[in-house]
Amino acid sequence: MKVFISHKDADSAQALLLKKEFEKYDVSAYLDVLDNDIKVGGKQLTDHIRKNLNACSDLIVVMSEKTKSSWWVPFEIGMSAQVDMPTATFLSHMVALPDYLTYWPRLRSLNDIALYVRTRNKVSEESRVYFEQYSVENRQRYETERFYAKLKEEMRR
Numbered sequence: 001m002k003v004f005i006s007h008k009d010a011d012s013a014q015a016l017l018l019k020k021e022f023e024k025y026d027v028s029a030y031l032d033v034l035d036n037d038i039k040v041g042g043k044q045l046t047d048h049i050r051k052n053l054n055a056c057s058d059l060i061v062v063m064s065e066k067t068k069s070s071w072w073v074p075f076e077i078g079m080s081a082q083v084d085m086p087t088a089t090f091l092s093h094m095v096a097l098p099d100y101l102t103y104w105p106r107l108r109s110l111n112d113i114a115l116y117v118r119t120r121n122k123v124s125e126e127s128r129v130y131f132e133q134y135s136v137e138n139r140q141r142y143e144t145e146r147f148y149a150k151l152k153e154e155m156r157r
Contacts, residue, residue: 001120003029004053006076007062008069014092015062021110025117030056046075053079058120059087060107063095077101084144088116088151105151115154123147 003022007015019029030052049072053059059080067073077100080087088105089097090112097106107116123146131139 001027001058001117001124002056003027003058003060004056004076004080005029005031005060005062006073008064008066008073010066011062011064011092014064014090017110018060018062018090018113021113022117025114027117029060049076050079053085057085059085061087061089061101062092063089063097063101064092065095067095068098084141086120086144086147103148105148105155112155116151119151119154120147123150 005015005018015031019031022029032049032052053076059076061067061073061077077087088107089101090107091097105116107113123143127139127143127146131142
Protein backbone atom coordinates (compact mmCIF):
# COMPACT_ATOMS: atom_id res chain seq x y z
CA MET A 1 0.00 0.00 0.00
CA LYS A 2 1.15 3.50 -0.83
CA VAL A 3 -0.95 6.52 0.06
CA PHE A 4 -1.19 9.78 -1.89
CA ILE A 5 -1.95 12.58 0.57
CA SER A 6 -3.98 15.27 -1.14
CA HIS A 7 -4.11 18.64 0.60
CA LYS A 8 -4.06 22.40 0.23
CA ASP A 9 -0.64 23.98 0.84
CA ALA A 10 -1.97 25.69 3.96
CA ASP A 11 -2.58 22.21 5.45
CA SER A 12 0.95 20.93 4.84
CA ALA A 13 1.75 20.53 8.55
CA GLN A 14 -1.30 18.27 9.00
CA ALA A 15 -0.36 16.32 5.87
CA LEU A 16 3.15 15.75 7.25
CA LEU A 17 1.67 14.37 10.48
CA LEU A 18 -0.43 11.97 8.44
CA LYS A 19 2.60 10.82 6.47
CA LYS A 20 4.51 10.10 9.68
CA GLU A 21 1.54 8.25 11.13
CA PHE A 22 1.23 6.01 8.06
CA GLU A 23 4.96 5.30 8.23
CA LYS A 24 4.50 3.95 11.79
CA TYR A 25 2.55 1.12 10.14
CA ASP A 26 5.10 0.58 7.35
CA VAL A 27 2.91 2.34 4.78
CA SER A 28 4.70 4.74 2.48
CA ALA A 29 3.04 7.97 1.43
CA TYR A 30 3.57 10.51 -1.32
CA LEU A 31 3.44 14.12 -0.19
CA ASP A 32 4.11 16.91 -2.67
CA VAL A 33 5.71 19.24 -0.10
CA LEU A 34 8.59 16.75 0.07
CA ASP A 35 8.89 16.50 -3.72
CA ASN A 36 11.71 18.65 -5.07
CA ASP A 37 10.64 17.96 -8.67
CA ILE A 38 7.63 20.29 -8.45
CA LYS A 39 8.78 23.50 -10.04
CA VAL A 40 6.30 23.78 -12.87
CA GLY A 41 2.64 24.43 -13.51
CA GLY A 42 0.03 23.70 -16.14
CA LYS A 43 0.29 20.48 -18.13
CA GLN A 44 3.65 19.56 -16.60
CA LEU A 45 2.20 19.76 -13.10
CA THR A 46 -0.89 17.83 -14.17
CA ASP A 47 1.33 15.08 -15.63
CA HIS A 48 3.45 15.08 -12.47
CA ILE A 49 0.40 14.67 -10.23
CA ARG A 50 -1.02 11.95 -12.47
CA LYS A 51 2.26 10.02 -12.44
CA ASN A 52 2.57 10.15 -8.65
CA LEU A 53 -1.08 9.38 -8.02
CA ASN A 54 -0.89 6.38 -10.36
CA ALA A 55 2.07 5.10 -8.33
CA CYS A 56 -0.14 5.00 -5.22
CA SER A 57 -2.86 2.60 -4.15
CA ASP A 58 -4.91 4.90 -1.88
CA LEU A 59 -5.86 8.55 -1.55
CA ILE A 60 -6.25 10.44 1.72
CA VAL A 61 -7.70 13.94 1.43
CA VAL A 62 -6.90 16.43 4.18
CA MET A 63 -10.05 18.50 4.55
CA SER A 64 -10.24 21.90 6.19
CA GLU A 65 -12.00 25.16 5.47
CA LYS A 66 -8.97 26.05 3.32
CA THR A 67 -9.52 23.06 1.04
CA LYS A 68 -12.65 24.67 -0.39
CA SER A 69 -10.48 27.07 -2.40
CA SER A 70 -8.29 24.34 -3.88
CA TRP A 71 -8.31 23.48 -7.56
CA TRP A 72 -5.95 20.52 -7.29
CA VAL A 73 -7.63 18.56 -4.49
CA PRO A 74 -10.87 17.99 -6.49
CA PHE A 75 -8.74 17.07 -9.52
CA GLU A 76 -6.88 14.43 -7.49
CA ILE A 77 -10.15 13.09 -6.04
CA GLY A 78 -11.63 12.82 -9.53
CA MET A 79 -8.62 10.93 -10.80
CA SER A 80 -8.76 8.45 -7.92
CA ALA A 81 -12.52 7.91 -8.27
CA GLN A 82 -12.12 7.16 -11.95
CA VAL A 83 -10.07 4.03 -11.11
CA ASP A 84 -11.93 3.02 -7.92
CA MET A 85 -8.92 3.89 -5.77
CA PRO A 86 -9.71 3.60 -2.05
CA THR A 87 -10.26 7.14 -0.81
CA ALA A 88 -10.87 8.62 2.63
CA THR A 89 -11.03 12.12 4.01
CA PHE A 90 -9.10 13.28 7.04
CA LEU A 91 -10.98 16.05 8.81
CA SER A 92 -8.37 18.26 10.40
CA HIS A 93 -11.17 20.19 12.12
CA MET A 94 -14.91 19.89 12.08
CA VAL A 95 -15.63 21.00 8.55
CA ALA A 96 -18.79 20.59 6.49
CA LEU A 97 -17.99 18.32 3.58
CA PRO A 98 -19.37 18.93 0.11
CA ASP A 99 -21.96 16.30 -0.85
CA TYR A 100 -19.61 14.50 -3.24
CA LEU A 101 -17.22 13.72 -0.35
CA THR A 102 -19.72 12.41 2.19
CA TYR A 103 -19.71 8.94 0.62
CA TRP A 104 -16.11 8.14 1.57
CA PRO A 105 -14.98 7.18 5.07
CA ARG A 106 -14.02 10.10 7.31
CA LEU A 107 -10.96 9.84 9.52
CA ARG A 108 -11.12 12.23 12.45
CA SER A 109 -7.87 11.65 14.33
CA LEU A 110 -4.41 10.21 13.84
CA ASN A 111 -5.59 7.16 15.81
CA ASP A 112 -7.91 6.33 12.90
CA ILE A 113 -4.87 5.67 10.69
CA ALA A 114 -4.16 2.35 12.45
CA LEU A 115 -7.76 1.28 11.85
CA TYR A 116 -7.53 2.37 8.21
CA VAL A 117 -4.35 0.36 7.60
CA ARG A 118 -5.57 -2.73 9.45
CA THR A 119 -8.94 -2.75 7.66
CA ARG A 120 -7.39 -2.05 4.26
CA ASN A 121 -4.89 -4.89 4.62
CA LYS A 122 -7.56 -7.32 5.82
CA VAL A 123 -9.95 -6.54 2.96
CA SER A 124 -7.13 -6.66 0.42
CA GLU A 125 -6.09 -10.11 1.56
CA GLU A 126 -9.69 -11.38 1.59
CA SER A 127 -10.33 -10.15 -1.93
CA ARG A 128 -7.00 -11.47 -3.21
CA VAL A 129 -8.00 -14.98 -2.17
CA TYR A 130 -11.56 -14.63 -3.50
CA PHE A 131 -10.74 -12.99 -6.83
CA GLU A 132 -7.79 -15.03 -8.00
CA GLN A 133 -9.84 -16.14 -11.00
CA TYR A 134 -11.38 -12.72 -11.85
CA SER A 135 -10.09 -9.64 -13.65
CA VAL A 136 -8.23 -6.91 -11.78
CA GLU A 137 -10.88 -4.32 -12.69
CA ASN A 138 -13.66 -6.30 -11.06
CA ARG A 139 -11.51 -7.02 -8.04
CA GLN A 140 -10.57 -3.35 -7.61
CA ARG A 141 -14.17 -2.17 -7.59
CA TYR A 142 -15.29 -4.96 -5.24
CA GLU A 143 -12.32 -4.47 -2.91
CA THR A 144 -12.79 -0.71 -2.70
CA GLU A 145 -16.52 -0.98 -1.96
CA ARG A 146 -15.91 -3.71 0.63
CA PHE A 147 -13.18 -1.62 2.24
CA TYR A 148 -15.50 1.39 2.56
CA ALA A 149 -18.21 -0.71 4.18
CA LYS A 150 -15.81 -2.42 6.61
CA LEU A 151 -13.99 0.78 7.60
CA LYS A 152 -17.24 2.65 8.22
CA GLU A 153 -18.47 -0.27 10.31
CA GLU A 154 -15.24 -0.36 12.34
CA MET A 155 -15.34 3.39 12.91
CA ARG A 156 -18.86 3.20 14.37
CA ARG A 157 -17.64 0.86 17.12
